[in-house]
Amino acid sequence: MSDVQTYFTELVGWATSQLEGEEVLLASFTGESSDFVRLNGVKVRQAGTVTQRSVTLKLILGDHQASGTLRLSQQPEIDRPQVASMVRTLREQVAVVPADPFLLYCTNPEMSSHRAVEAELPDAADVMDQLVSVSATEGHDLVGIYAAGTTYRGFANSLGQHNWHEATTFNLDWSQYLQADKAVKSGYAGTHWDEAELTRKLNQSRQQLAVLARKPVDLEPDHYRSFLSPAALIDILDMMAMGGFSLKATRTSQSPLLRMVNEGAKLDPAVSIRETTVDGLAPNFQSDGFRRPDEVTMIESGAYGTPLVSPRSAKEYGEETNGAEAHESPESLVVDPGNLPADEVLSQLDRGLYVGNLWYLNFSDQSACRTTGMTRFATFWVEGGEIVAPANVMRFDDTAFSMLGSNLLGLTTTTETVLDASTYGGRQTNSYRVPGVLVEDMAFTL
Amino acid sequence: MTVSEMPASAGSSAMAAIEPELVSLLESLPESVEYATVRFRSDESQVLSVRSNVLEPIENGIDAGVMVTVWEGGGSGYGATSELSPAGLSSALAAARRWATATADTAVLPAAPFGVAAGAYSGPVVIPWSSLDMASRVDLLMGASKRLAADDRIVDWEAGVTITDSSQLILSTNGSRIEQCWSNTFPTMRATAAAAGLVQTRTLGGFSYGGQGGVEVLERFGFSDAPDRLASEALELLAAPNTPGGTMDIVLAPDQMVLQIHESIGHPLELDRILGDERNYAGTSFVTPDMFGTYQYGSELLNVSFDPTLDGELACYAFDDDGTPAKRELLIENGVLKRPLGGQISQDRAGMDGVANSRACSWNRPPIDRMANLNVEPGNDSFEELVAGVENGIYMETNNSWSIDDSRNKFQFGCEYGRLIRNGELGAVVRNPGYRGISSTFWRSLSGVGTADTSVVMGVPNCGKGEPNQMITVGHTSPTCRFGDIEVFGGER
16 A cells, blocks of 8 residues: 555545534545656756645435545644534535535445556656656757656545556657657657667658658648548547537437437447446546446447446436546547558548648537547658548548448558546546547548 | 835735845855846636536636745755745755756856836736725626527527736846736637537637736627627528638638737747747747848738737736837837837847737746737728728628747647628628638738727637747737738638
């Protein structure tokens, strides 16, 4: 048991001793000890270390509840008075708020769990030196961020349940620039640093940069046969996941995949999309204490399957929860591979766009799951199965029902695993394992 | 206002409590440290929401932490921690010094460029939220929620408010001491209507309604009258035809202008983007340093200010997070690009003048170039005159979709609510209005700017940028504006 886990366990034990009568306390923990190095060319823009821990306390009395999040100092003499004060505040609020008909929390202490992902990470300063050296000696204009360290997630309640998840990982997210907006984006993330693997990825990017040096083509708005790399498909999936797999969004008519539920619309039979907690880096429990199943299949052979159901939605709509958080979006997303061999992607694409990355997606018509966004980084025009030239950025505007439905030509036989590099508030634990997809007549508008 | 005149808050009490520890930390530094700063930040928040007449779980928040930044031996680094004990602060300082040593040969600037600054700021609050007890807050929102449910076709609805109180203390080895406090209020409201396979949502200004202040902020945005209007307009949209496609004039309401300004003026003018810092994430800019002073960014009607002094706007402050005194500057004057959005570090790197916009979203992230308050100055056309100047076009309200390329050029926006304009008069309501264009030409098509009485003080609560990522509030004020010959489109159905 790590020091962080021990501290959280003892703090919740102490907080439980502050409860009165029939009160129940739920406590969720999140924390990290992370190094961040931000690079721009041969320079370091910012480098630092962030240590942060916080706990969210939910006080429940009957069917009344209130919650509060506290940043922790990891010192009992500082944190315990804060916890006591928050519990008093929550008690006052619980006394005046109306009963909550949708309150649901785990009451089974046997749902306890523990998972620790071990790692061998290099010193972050050494990684920084290596990357700056590569930029300086090989002329790479490398820009991006190296983030590494341990992330913590925990749950405990006054009923005796304890869940803990900690993972030590690194995530190097970078781009190598040729000029202006011509660049190759890449990522290297995991638990065991391998310098040879980094070198391989840098060399791979360098080869693509050579193609980017060719004169770019300006494409007219039109429909183009397109290959979306796994990174590009992840952006499409992120939009679909903004309510698409949520029970609440479906029942309130706000799901972008509402037509699949209400009208029987389907994606291509080759498309299966799953939340595969067992293979991901996200915890297998959620903040009301419910455990997640190893796998939930949201799209099965193109048809709508099982939505993600938070405890609150479960109570509201009379369904069983499957351990989703309130946002009801996937955290360990997997798309099944298909039949398109990776070495046949260009020949099968024949004439069209090879899209390395997409950028800044948003719904242009949410109820139709019509999404717009830009191509970015390594995107190439292909003719005769050969890359001809880089393509200047294009805006697409198309529906998931088209791209992954009527116009889907195939998914690659291989998938790529991507650990979310997002760091809003703190380092995230989301992950993806997805193939690339070949699409006929993808709509580009600007 | 001096510090002694400020009302005591939990944040200012926390600042007073920790200041001796922070002073001790700075005094413990060896002479080899050329410059160091400690920034303590605390935030208290409350999120209240009534969805479909049921109070969602109340979310209270208390956050506090310290960032120590050290410049030593030609390098710089930071250590940030929520562990506010002497041991925790010492660890953060040690981390900052380690990074300073490690970056001695590679930091973007070898020495801190900051001057001495001292002062305080306290945001305006007319009616503090503490004057409204929890039961009254819930009653207020429940009342709004019940009025939103005006029809069986309203299938989901919500009324809420987010309240934040923030305090920040900056101390530096050069003697700088800056104390600032802000209270922000963000009202939210939504009515979603569905029937016959169509879904339409109407909100209170999308994500753009918020300001410095207390309870009084609600009525700046018409909170009391909004439920009936939003429910009615959501139903109206269900029955409305799709927006016709084509090239035409558009008139944009302030709650759409807010995103247009943000994405296609604000981000392209950020100096750190121009310097390449954001190329791996938020992107670069079509603007280059040589454009300042000569580039015709928009028509002669376009005047854009950086204004951290506009009372009640979200990003008002006296100093940015590097300690630079904040003042109003014109960035675009009569359509000509004048000045970038760059803080002191970016200014030194680029050799250009900028503004006081180096800001961090919290104690756990270092300051970077942000927008603060970025406003379009009012013009001379009344709303009626703006509409009268359109033979065939669309009036659009309330952003619900935004997307732009990484150089901040090719954009596409969607709005909740549209009305046809025919022969200078507002006509039928249309659903799913959207338009697309290119920043570098779009602003030159600005053909009318509304008077001050069409202007609304708003903002964006979730501007994302930086590595590690930061989400921050920025302010935008804009009048209603008209643009000529824009590509317009509608929805799928």
